[in-house]
Amino acid sequence: MRYSQLFIPTLRQPPADAEAVSHKLLVRAGFVRQLAAGLYIFLPLGWKVMEKINNIIREEMNRIGAQELSMPVLHPAEVWQQTGRWDEIGDEMFRLKDRKGSDMCLGMTHEEIMTWLASKEIRSYKELPQTWYQIQTKLRDEARPKSGILRTREFTMKDSYSFDADEEALQKSYDLHIEAYNRIFDRCGLDFIIVDSDPGMMGGAMAHEYMAPSEAGEDEVALCTKCGFAANLELAGSVPLPSEDKEEALEEIETPEKRTVEEVSSFLKLKAMNFMKSLLVMTDGGPVLALVRGDQKLHEHKLQKIVGTLRHATKDEIKDTLGVEAGFIGPMGHDIRIVADEVLQKGCYVSGANKPHYHARGIKAGREFAAEWADIHFAQEGDGCPGCKEPLHIKKVIEIGNIFKLGTKYSAPLNAVYLDESGKEKPMIMGSYGIGPARIAAAAVEQNNDDNGIKWPKNIAPFDVAILPLNVKHDASIELAERIYGELRDKGVDVLMDDRDERAGIKFKDADLIGIPIHIIIGERNLKEDLVEIKDRSTGDADKIRSGDAVGSVLRSFSK
RNA sequence: CGGGGUGUAGCGCAGUCUGGUUAGCGCACCUGCCUUGGGAGCAGGGGGUCGGAGGUUCGAAUCCUCUCACCCCGACCA
Numbered sequence: 001m002r003y004s005q006l007f008i009p010t011l012r013q014p015p016a017d018a019e020a021v022s023h024k025l026l027v028r029a030g031f032v033r034q035l036a037a038g039l040y041i042f043l044p045l046g047w048k049v050m051e052k053i054n055n056i057i058r059e060e061m062n063r064i065g066a067q068e069l070s071m072p073v074l075h076p077a078e079v080w081q082q083t084g085r086w087d088e089i090g091d092e093m094f095r096l097k098d099r100k101g102s103d104m105c106l107g108m109t110h111e112e113i114m115t116w117l118a119s120k121e122i123r124s125y126k127e128l129p130q131t132w133y134q135i136q137t138k139l140r141d142e143a144r145p146k147s148g149i150l151r152t153r154e155f156t157m158k159d160s161y162s163f164d165a166d167e168e169a170l171q172k173s174y175d176l177h178i179e180a181y182n183r184i185f186d187r188c189g190l191d192f193i194i195v196d197s198d199p200g201m202m203g204g205a206m207a208h209e210y211m212a213p214s215e216a217g218e219d220e221v222a223l224c225t226k227c228g229f230a231a232n233l234e235l236a237g238s239v240p241l242p243s244e245d246k247e248e249a250l251e252e253i254e255t256p257e258k259r260t261v262e263e264v265s266s267f268l269k270l271k272a273m274n275f276m277k278s279l280l281v282m283t284d285g286g287p288v289l290a291l292v293r294g295d296q297k298l299h300e301h302k303l304q305k306i307v308g309t310l311r312h313a314t315k316d317e318i319k320d321t322l323g324v325e326a327g328f329i330g331p332m333g334h335d336i337r338i339v340a341d342e343v344l345q346k347g348c349y350v351s352g353a354n355k356p357h358y359h360a361r362g363i364k365a366g367r368e369f370a371a372e373w374a375d376i377h378f379a380q381e382g383d384g385c386p387g388c389k390e391p392l393h394i395k396k397v398i399e400i401g402n403i404f405k406l407g408t409k410y411s412a413p414l415n416a417v418y419l420d421e422s423g424k425e426k427p428m429i430m431g432s433y434g435i436g437p438a439r440i441a442a443a444a445v446e447q448n449n450d451d452n453g454i455k456w457p458k459n460i461a462p463f464d465v466a467i468l469p470l471n472v473k474h475d476a477s478i479e480l481a482e483r484i485y486g487e488l489r490d491k492g493v494d495v496l497m498d499d500r501d502e503r504a505g506i507k508f509k510d511a512d513l514i515g516i517p518i519h520i521i522i523g524e525r526n527l528k529e530d531l532v533e534i535k536d537r538s539t540g541d542a543d544k545i546r547s548g549d550a551v552g553s554v555l556r557s558f559s560k
Numbered sequence: 561c562g563g564g565g566u567g568u569a570g571c572g573c574a575g576u577c578u579g580g581u582u583a584g585c586g587c588a589c590c591u592g593c594c595u596u597g598g599g600a601g602c603a604g605g606g607g608g609u610c611g612g613a614g615g616u617u618c619g620a621a622u623c624c625u626c627u628c629a630c631c632c633c634g635a636c637c638a
Contacts, residue, residue, distance in 0.1 A: 012587060012599065013572050017631045028571095037630065085638075091561095092637070109638060143561075143636050151637085199638095218637090404638095432638095452598095471596045505598040512598090523597055533597090 001463075003498040007044050010510055020216040022445035023148025025454050029513045031462075038145025038153035045514065046441075048462040050156070053188060053437045054135050056459065057158045060184045064176040066131040066160050071113050073137050077103035079112045083413045094139050106139040111410045111432055114161040118428060119416035125165050128418060128428070129173060133160030135437070147216055149438045150398065156438065162431040163411075165420065170405060170429045174206075177403050177433045181210055185400065188440050189457020191447055192400065195221045196231040198301070199404060206405040210435075211397035212443035219399050222392045224385035229392075234301055237375050238392055239384030240293065243273060243347035248362035253350075255359045259327025261294040264359055268350065271295070276349035276363060278329040280313040280321060287313060287321045291331055291340035293349070296377040303376045306339055328352035330360055331369040340371035398443045399436075406430040445515075448538065454515030455538040458558070463496040465554055466516040470504040470523045477522045480532070480547055484520060487551045493558070512537065518557060520550055 007030075014024035015034075026032045031046035042050055058068065077095075080086035086105075094106040107113065114132060122130065135158045142153050149155075162173035178194075185192045190212050197209040209232060211221055222236035223229070231237075258264045261275045275294025280287055281303070288307050292298050304310055318326050322334060330352040331338060345365050353360040365371065381394045408427040411417070417425045441460065448455040458464065465488060469481035478499075485497045496516060498507050504523070511519050521533040521542075532550050535542040536557075545553055 009570090010599095011571055016572070017566080019632070034630090089638070090636090111638080140637080144632095144634090146632085468597095473596080501596095503596055503598090503600065505596090505600075508598045510599085521597080525597070 001496055003496060004500050006496075008510070008514065009043070010513055018148065020147040020150060020442075020446070021449060022150065022216060022442040025445050025449055025513075026148060026442070029454055029515065032149060034148075038142055038151070040149050040152055040438075045462045049441050049456070049460055050437055052460045052462075053440050054156075054158070056187045057135065057184055057435060057437065060180040060187070061133050061158070061160060063183075064131070064180045066133045066180075068134060069132055070134050071107070071110050071136060073107050073139065075105050075107050075113060077105060079116050079414070080105060083112055083115075083410055085112070092140050092142065094141050107136075108138055108140045109157075109432075109434075110134070110136070110159055111161065111406070111430075112414070115410040115414045115416050115430065118163050118411070119414045122163065122416070122418055122428065125418055125420050129162060129164045129169055131160055131162045131173060131176075133158060133433075147218075148442065150216060150442050151218065152438070155436060158435040158437065160433045162433070163416070163428040164430070165418065165426070166429055170407075170431055173431050174403060174405060177431070178208075181401055181403070181433075181435070184435065185210060185212075185440070187459050188444060189448070189459060190400065190440065190443055193221070193223070193230055193397070195223075195397075196235065197402065198232060198234045205407060208403050209399050210401035210403075212400050212439075212447065213395050214398050214443055214446040215396055216442070216446050217396040217398040219397050221395055221397050222379040222383075222385075223395060224387060224390055224392055226390040227385060227388040229385050229387045233379060233394070236379040236392075237386040238377070238379030239386060239389060240296065240341075240343040240377065241273065241382065241384075243293065243343060243349075245346060246348055248348040248364075250360060250362040250364075250368060252353045252355075252358050252360050254357060255328075256357045258357075258359070264350065265294065268359075270350060274350055276331065276344060276351040278331055278351055280318050280326075280329065281307070281310040282313050282317060283307045283310045285337070287317070287336050289322075289329075289331060289334060289336055289338045290376060291338065291344055291371060292377050293341060293343050296341060296343070296380070299376050299378045302374070303339060306372070306374055306376070307337070322354065324352065324354045325356060328354065328356055328358060330354045330363065331371070332360070332363065334369075338369060338371040339374055339376060340365070341377045342373045342375055343377070344371075345373060398439055398446065400439045400443055401433075401435040403433045404431060406432050449515075452509070453513030456515040456517060458517045461515060461517050463514075463516045464494045464558065465518045465520060466496045466498060466511045466514075467520045468498045468504075468507045468511060468522065470507065470521065472499060472501050474524050474527075476527055477524060480527065481522050484522075484532075484547075484550050488554065491551070491555060493554065518554060520554065522547075 009030045011028045014028045018024040033041045096104050098104055138157045139154050145151050145153055164170040192210055192212045195209050197207045199207040220233040222231055255264055258267045261272050265272050272294035277292050279290045349363045350361045351363050383392050385392050411427040416428045420426055445454050467481050469477040488495045517537050519535040530547050531544045532547045533542050533544050
């Protein structure tokens with residue numbers, strides 16, 4: 001394609017409200033524009049990248065026998081009501097009524113509709129397994145869209161669903177998806193890791209997430225380089241650094257206006273790990289006091305699994321329940337349920353003295369208080385790996401894909417059943433598998449860029465090659481550029497010909513910003529010696545070669 | 561939903577505190593000349609209901625009230 005005929009609105013400066021690198025660069029380089037919060041327009045270049053990603057996904061999904069189809073985006077409420085999610089899901093679902101007043105919603109995912117289809121059409125074990133997928137628009141009324149195209153309210157997703165006769169067959173479908181996903185993310189040129197994840201509201205037994213390490217990511221994972229442990233911080237266990245093993249008698253200390261661990265620890269000149277944080281949460285079963293060590297963060301999800309749905313107590317509730325204001329709460333002498341992190345079983349700690357402006361030291365489990373013990377802390381950098389005790393590393397990551405074993409969570413309520421060999425009716429065993437193509441693009445930019453712009457991985461770059469005739473008024477330059485352009489195109493190479501009457505500097509800057517992997521630079525000076533320059537965008541390496549060798553050289557670099 | 565911030569030309573910003581000519585600057589854009597290996601130079605030019613509504617005032621980008629939008633942190637995230 002010819003640059004002069006393309007719409008590539010590049011900007012010298014990024015918009016002021018962009019924060020993430022991928023957001024800034026994708027806007028600057030003319031790939032996307034924002035319509036409203038969490039709603040993005042994909043410009044021609046951006047759309048080309050999306051199509052390349054989607055085609056890789058298609059090829060790999062088809063390779064494992066998955067079949068592409070297309071589902072409506074607008075759904076009747078009934079199906080969602082049958083699985084209970086119509087009520088479980090809150091404001092995040094876009095809901096509307098049709099002209100007859102019937103409740104409808106915009107699909108945030110397609111478990112219900114896919115299962116509905118299976119329930120209508122599949123009768124026999126002979127028709128199983130089936131894996132269906134689509135690359136479809138999803139809509140979610142996100143509480144906080146952010147980071148450009150990383151978290152939007154409308155986005156395309158590759159979602160596939162497997163229907164199997166039993167758990168063993170589901171495992172096969174699951175493994176096939178792992179195979180496909182590994183190939184997809186490899187081909188897209190991403191650095192990625194697979195981690196254990198929390199099945200959450202999706203239900204089901206097992207789940208993994210594909211994560212691309214990046215500072216722009218919203219998730220955090222704990223990794224062990226020694227034994228390969230890898231898990232989302234939403235569920236990652238860890239072995240905290242051991243507490244100091246000391247024996248102290250209980251003693252009250254005046255700590256005027258010192259409430260937080262930070263304040264009290266600097267006041268008493270003690271490390272955070274010498275403290276015990278006492279936090280009051282409210283549950284359906286009444287108030288619960290949660291205890292973690294001063295250097296730890298309470299993991300509400302872990303606690304929730306023990307005590308049920310919870311929320312933080314208000315200041316008044318703390319006073320009413322414990323008789324003391326927040327900041328001076330201690331675990332002693334309360335007649336309520338106490339759940340404490342296991343690390344507190346050993347050692348003596350400082351915590352609130354249950355009276356204003358006083359803390360107490362020498363608080364020891366079993367002596368001053370009793371508790372239920374559990375892992376209710378967030379894993380942090382340096383904690384021991386739960387598998388091999390080596391220090392864990394925490395990394396920020398972008399979630400680019402996930403795979404879930406759903407079991408019968410959807411097939412049971414929607415009555416998606418089949419008859420087995422003995423004529424017995426059984427629910428289908430399902431799996432659900434997602435990939436966010438726009439997140440692949442964003443992650444690729446986050447992982448591959450420099451001060452000059454994007455360095456696209458070659459398989460998802462908007463063009464394979466850019467030809468830059470530096471002076472379009474120089475006949476020999478243009479003749480050569482046209483010849484190379486034609487020959488590369490004949491070989492199936494996706495070429496951008498910068499035929500604009502612009503100065504050399506502008507062409508260099510734009511080619512770098514847009515991030516095309518290979519640049520063929522045709523300058524008047526080199527051409528006198530029959531030379532052209534081939535530049536590799538990602539390494540910056542540039543070679544001068546005979547003009548007649550340009551096409552062959554470029555083709556060779558693709559077969560590498 | 562809680563906290564913070566920002567809305568002035570396509571993009572980036574100044575002006576607002578302390579009200580007062582035709583509201584400025586850089587880049588981009590248009591015309592001409594010149595230039596062609598890293599976002600050139602000279603000359604000329606176009607583009608704004610200062611997010612919106614109401615109010616105060618002789619006079620509002622500027623002060624007051626309400627409202628909308630967007631961004632960031634947190635909560636949430638099937």
